[in-house]
Amino acid sequence: MEQAIPKRKKWIIEAAVAAFAQKGFHLTSMREIAKSAAVAIGTLYHYFDSKEEMLNDILRAEIDVLQRALAEITQSNRSAKEQIDAVLQLCFARLAKDKSLTKLIFCEKVIAHDKFRDNFRSLQDTIISHLQKIITRGIAKGEIARCNPSLVAALIMGAITVMVGKIVDTEESSEGINQHEVAQQLHNLLWQGLTTKLNPAFT
């Protein structure tokens, strides 16, 4: 059984994720996080070594989950199309679960900075490399049209990133972007371009 996460650590993580997602890493102070989490500043340092490690720890936990899910998808026997669809679904499921945290994982630029641990690879790069692998194999099997896998992978990643940013930022406004529609459209768009099939009947 996993050891339970102390309630204070939970509070801190929630407060930090919300603040980082809204104002960014550098414009969020430890004092703000402590206040918003209703704990003392010192308590932050019981659970995290530093401000940077705090972001690092929070992200890594989530990213590990995603990376494991990505690996599972890539290693499966499904077709390239199904695998890419699975990646899209994975991302949008993550978004549905927690918008702020998802924004952090996908968009926060600080995580790529030198100061962070070397063994930390941005999620963007990870997703791109998985997609690249899937596409490469898809081309080899004739499931996907010939293209530069690296570029197409980046293209897909870019689309996901922009979508996440847009959806999170318009959360409070009543613009009401429909996540399911977004996923569907992205799917259609990609597969009209990626499939070798002619598109006689466009839905």
Next chain:
Amino acid sequence: MEQAIPKRKKWIIEAAVAAFAQKGFHLTSMREIAKSAAVAIGTLYHYFDSKEEMLNDILRAEIDVLQRALAEITQSNRSAKEQIDAVLQLCFARLAKDKSLTKLIFCEKVIAHDKFRDNFRSLQDTIISHLQKIITRGIAKGEIARCNPSLVAALIMGAITVMVGKIVDTEESSEGINQHEVAQQLHNLLWQGLTTKLNPAFT
């Protein structure tokens, strides 16, 4: 004849652009910029009101150029396909001209922050709205397959952003991403999905 920009202001801009692009806005100090520009700190404040205004001023000058070019494209009589191609070419031409500055314009997140002037719209949003307009008209004219213009516009923008980030970050390494190839691939990818034409022989 336009008034010449003082050499020191030029130095400062170059130093600031390089530093902001490499380390980000918050991790770059005015002292570093001054040192790297070989001027005194006070000189920075002779040409710019504050650190934020410095980024603001630098970006706005370039963004204005891009926005005017975008408007010209959108208002032309060309087909939707040609207009979208023109947008892509515009972005990649910008990139070819100055990688650091382009990264700043496309990727720096600070520019969207509240502290910045209200009348400042991020370039991403501008490009997206132009693309959206082009796509909407393209659909009406039957030049483009039916889709959600807002989403497709964001997708294209996402692709551009990721590409720019990737190309700039791999600049020093010898990976040597070929810009022309990137533009070409992106073009192909998009038009296989956007065109209503069947693609009988895709190589």
Next chain:
Amino acid sequence: MEQAIPKRKKWIIEAAVAAFAQKGFHLTSMREIAKSAAVAIGTLYHYFDSKEEMLNDILRAEIDVLQRALAEITQSNRSAKEQIDAVLQLCFARLAKDKSLTKLIFCEKVIAHDKFRDNFRSLQDTIISHLQKIITRGIAKGEIARCNPSLVAALIMGAITVMVGKIVDTEESSEGINQHEVAQQLHNLLWQGLTTKLNPAFT
């Protein structure tokens, strides 16, 4: 029991009062105050929001005491002469208690500046308006010779201010101004001019 003021806050107040009184607000730096109070600069900002608020807070606490004492005097049933005497005694008692702080309260000009909170009225104005009220009633009751209450009030205030300045500035020198004599002389001087006695034909 009142909550105890932390010793460090006390140190800071003492150091600030001494420095402001000796060199004035603008020529005193936070660094100096911190050093002289034997605390870190950051500690100053733990107890005060800013340099200006520091002066503001220090002054307001003392001024509130004086204002309450002034109100009590003005509302009492005593004669106008006794009330004015009480005001003089109040001022000189304050001076005896703490010369530097008294100088600050009576003489520092910065407190009247726009940057300070609007609800802050200089002690000078407060004393003047109290004196004016006392004099006006004294005239009505025939206890005081006819005069312009506003001007006479200002005159008395001026005398007090100059005295305070002189006494504090000659503190270290051996000129040894006797405070009790000063108060007595000022009393005589005023009442030879303000009383209706002995002046049978004063219009």
Next chain:
Amino acid sequence: MEQAIPKRKKWIIEAAVAAFAQKGFHLTSMREIAKSAAVAIGTLYHYFDSKEEMLNDILRAEIDVLQRALAEITQSNRSAKEQIDAVLQLCFARLAKDKSLTKLIFCEKVIAHDKFRDNFRSLQDTIISHLQKIITRGIAKGEIARCNPSLVAALIMGAITVMVGKIVDTEESSEGINQHEVAQQLHNLLWQGLTTKLNPAFT
């Protein structure tokens, strides 16, 4: 014939006097003075060695005039009463001529600071010492009631200072303090207290 003062120097003096009187020495920058005088910053340093010397020079010129006038009054054969009246008239005449400059001369505290030249004595001290001399002789001649000359001199000075401050600060408001009335009232007040005579017929 005195050499004519260059127009630019005049502009600078006017701008500086206005700014110093309104905002005080420390809160007025050389840039502001230059701008308000419509000259370049460098020009300020053609006419004055430094910001402090600028205030110094401006004040000294006016103070010299006042000191010479004071000396003339003190050395005259007139009665003590007439001499004190003359001092009051001198001050109020100065005020009528130029309110801002007068406020500076009488009220600006910086001029007493160490950084200023040693041979600079504040006008307050000068007037006080002149008054003290007049009062001492007046007592000896029986023209003035027995009192502590030093204190009474300071009292008179205090009254003048407060009056000047009040009049200048209420200049823009429509409160309309009448200078002539002020002078008259101050005269009356003092002489009812200083004279040994009962005041049968007060002129």
Next chain:
DNA sequence: GATGAATGAGGTTTCATTCAT
């Protein structure tokens, strides 16, 4: 004389982090 771009020391203030309670 007149200019104002350039300087850089020094100002106020912030904030991640520590540690005695």
Next chain:
DNA sequence: CATGAATGAAACCTCATTCAT
């Protein structure tokens, strides 16, 4: 475990002053 007062390095920015034009 939890606290928050205390720290001090370093940030942004101001401004009196200089000097080449």
